[in-house]
Amino acid sequence: MTLDPAAVERFRRDLRAALRSEVDGAILALAVSGGPDSMAMLALAHAAFPDRIVAATVDHGLRAAAAQEAAMVAEHCGLLHVSHATLRPAAPIGGGSIQARAREARYALLLTWALEERAVALLTAHHVEDQAETFLMRAARGSGVAGLAGIRPRRDLTGSDGGKLALVRPLLTWRRAELRAIAEASGPFADDPSNRDPAFDRSRFRQLLADSPELEAGQIAATATYAAEAQQALDDVTALLWKNRADVSEGCVAIELGDLNRELRRRLARRAIGHLLARPFDADNIEPLLDAFEAGKGATRAGAMMSVRGNFATFRLAPPRRSH
Known part of the structure; x- marks a missing residue:
């Protein structure tokens, strides 16, 4: 399938803006779960930066279908001639806050893999609705400005060996529906049933957004952007005050x-x-x-x-x- 050239150029532009640099000649590492959002990102990245992407899928071992989803991504990457790896934690994930533990394990695995691939950035497929859900979840918990700033377009990760890598979210201005349309036109994808499980906070806030037309995801995501700008301003003021007022011995x-x-x-x-x-x-x-x-x-x-x-x-x- 040939993607809309305007969508490909938009992705290329958004990635450069999030990474805050040119990406010509660099290797880009993609976190691809097999869901519609990450499969759309795979399609866009493959069209925008051919021969310069690698992909990985994390199988946390928490769902029986996860291995099949990883195999599906691997097969599709093979058709695209994209190198793919399936990553698994060394030990089972358990205990309380299982989604938070799974997220920690996922990023640790992806960071190690991406550094081994000599990538300049690790890309994830977070989008407008993800940002809105994050803002609402943190607001409900009484977060301050830093929490309400939500998902950042970029942050730097540091590996256990000191290696550094940019974690980049190039799809933060894209809507879930437009990414799903790209995924539907590009190849296979899987819907994770845990995304609808009310046992998880994010699933409940996702349903709240769906059931509340007055809570418009784009406007909420814009508020998160304003909070991020305020957070940066406070960081700058703090740095200036530290320079002028802190007596360090x-x-x-x-x-x-x-x-x-x-x-x-x-x-x-x-x-x-x-x-x-x-x-x-x-x-x-x-x-x-x-x-x-x-x-x-x-x-x-x-x-x-x-x-x-x-x-x-x-x-x-x-x-x-x-x-x-």
Whole structure:
């Protein structure tokens, strides 16, 4: 099947914009599950960048049909003369939050594979409706600006051996229906029944969007884009404040926080703790620490000890707990 040249050019343009660079001559790694969205991405990438794509399918071992779907993708890639790999976790995925665990395993496998293929980017097929679902899920959980920014067009991944790769979502402005139409015209695909299973949060929010005409996915996705722009602006302000206000010495960070609003205090405190821990820090709830600062009291949180003097907060690593 010959794709609409306008669609192919749109994909080429969107990928370059998301990757923020030219891709001439580079290898592109595609995560292809076998669903209509990723099969449409495969068709578009094959038309836009012939002889420069490789594809992989992850079989998490959670559904009996997954092996057949991976085989279907492999067969179709063979017809397109696209190199394909089926990736499987070394150990079964289990426990609570199984979708989150599966996602972690999936990206770890895909990152290792893509680096081995010497690809410049790993592409996934997230689209407008995925973005809208993510925004609603995070809003329902009380997320801040960073969470409401949703799925980013690009973020950098780092492998266990230090290798780096761009994770790119070139379809974030494409609608599910137009991708399905491309998939239907291009070859086989499979519908994953777990996408309709109400046991999973995303499935419930997907149904909410389908049942609520007033919740227009495109408008919600646009709001996520605005939140991402606001997040970038806050990141820039935080970097400037850190440069001008943070006094960094060995094992200690002192920052003037008193005249800043709570969000900027939150960001600078997280950066200070991350500096002391020598790793990015964003998971722990530091609201009690901010409450203590506003009360003029010291506090300990996430392995860091804060003391307060006037408008200044000084952060040090907390001493190890004594064992008895």
